[in-house]
Amino acid sequence: MKINSWQQQLNNRITSVKEICKLNGLAYDKNIDEPFSSMRMFVTPYYASLIEKADYSDPIFAMTVPSPEEAKSEQNSCDPLEEEKYMPVPGLIRRYPDRAVYTATLNCASRCRHCTRRWQIIKGACSDWRETLPAVLEYLKKEPKVEEIIISGGDPLILPDDEIIEIISSFKKQGVKTLRLGTRMPVTCPMRITDELCQKMKAFSPIWIQTHFNHPKEVTTEAKEALSKLADSGFPINNQTVLLKGVNDDADTLEKLFRLLVQNRVRPYYLFQCDKIPGTEHFWTPLETGLMIMKELRERLSGIAIPTFIVDRPALDGKVPLSYATAKSNEIVFTE
Numbered sequence: 001m002k003i004n005s006w007q008q009q010l011n012n013r014i015t016s017v018k019e020i021c022k023l024n025g026l027a028y029d030k031n032i033d034e035p036f037s038s039m040r041m042f043v044t045p046y047y048a049s050l051i052e053k054a055d056y057s058d059p060i061f062a063m064t065v066p067s068p069e070e071a072k073s074e075q076n077s078c079d080p081l082e083e084e085k086y087m088p089v090p091g092l093i094r095r096y097p098d099r100a101v102y103t104a105t106l107n108c109a110s111r112c113r114h115c116t117r118r119w120q121i122i123k124g125a126c127s128d129w130r131e132t133l134p135a136v137l138e139y140l141k142k143e144p145k146v147e148e149i150i151i152s153g154g155d156p157l158i159l160p161d162d163e164i165i166e167i168i169s170s171f172k173k174q175g176v177k178t179l180r181l182g183t184r185m186p187v188t189c190p191m192r193i194t195d196e197l198c199q200k201m202k203a204f205s206p207i208w209i210q211t212h213f214n215h216p217k218e219v220t221t222e223a224k225e226a227l228s229k230l231a232d233s234g235f236p237i238n239n240q241t242v243l244l245k246g247v248n249d250d251a252d253t254l255e256k257l258f259r260l261l262v263q264n265r266v267r268p269y270y271l272f273q274c275d276k277i278p279g280t281e282h283f284w285t286p287l288e289t290g291l292m293i294m295k296e297l298r299e300r301l302s303g304i305a306i307p308t309f310i311v312d313r314p315a316l317d318g319k320v321p322l323s324y325a326t327a328k329s330n331e332i333v334f335t336e
């Protein structure tokens with residue numbers, strides 16, 4: 001069966017390694033079938049089709065299929081960035097005076113094993129925008145300092161067009177000056193980026209799109225087409241990559257990814273140190289790894305292809321940029 005539309009992709013999501021192997025004609029080793037995880041696996045047929053080997057050495061497989069390491073993690077539902085503490089009303093995370101994140105939904109096209117919001121997903125937090133948005137708008141009325149909203153999730157583009165537009169227009173009516181929309185759809189379900197959706201969103205420009213490409217294998221013909229539609233519609237696109245051990249923790253992979261993104265009108269914006277989320281320990285890299293990769297990339301790539309290396313810290317510390325060079329007593333000091 002041809003699965004061309006984004007709705008078909010969502011309706012036919014895959015939930016086992018056996019199905020992935022069948023889809024891609026790979027040998028199925030039942031010993032590698034996904035172990036238990038509190039955050040169950042699902043993946044669009046499109047994203048699953050990028051898997052070339054049914055084992056954890058394949059980057060797409062590793063980002064999709066729960067590792068045996070996940071089950072070993074004891075406290076699968078903690079909130080490492082203390083987002084809950086900074087939620088004045090359900091659905092709104094405000095860690096800075098002028099901006100806040102709105103989790104419109106906790107649903108996504110595919111589940112990423114490194115997801116920062118897994119604590120909310122596992123907890124089954126309220127994720128229906130119709131329930132949370134009225135109180136969020138009421139709160140914003142009393143807090144005019146909040147000028148910027150990042151519509152996030154989950155993935156807000158999993159919602160139908162009219163619901164996305166209702167959310168966007170509600171924030172605009174409320175006087176929000178800058179809107180960002182975080183989505184991994186161009187990666188996991190690029191057919192979601194339709195001409196109709198772009199046309200409808202364009203009426204509310206500017207909307208800054210924040211994508212989440214982690215590996216050059218994700219920049220396919222379909223993904224490029226989705227990015228092109230967004231860029232042609234005038235949306236500025238930034239990308240946030242998470243540094244993941246065994247997936248992209250080397251300069252060659254990231255160089256290739258960042259070059260491809262720039263060629264497709266996407267600015268590599270942040271390279272994130274993987275958050276300390278229980279269940280993702282197998283993805284963690286030492287901070288020095290990120291610093292050394294950044295040093296290497298600085299030598300290989302132009303400035304427009306270089307993201308900022310960020311460690312997201314709990315609470316008000318927020319996003320801390322790290323560099324392999326700093327200054328001490330007016331001298332430049334390099335990380336060894």
Ligand code: SF4
Pocket residue numbers: 107108109110111112114115116117153154155184
């Ligand atoms: S798409 Fe984003 S919110 Fe959804 S599982 Fe992946 S990282 Fe988490």
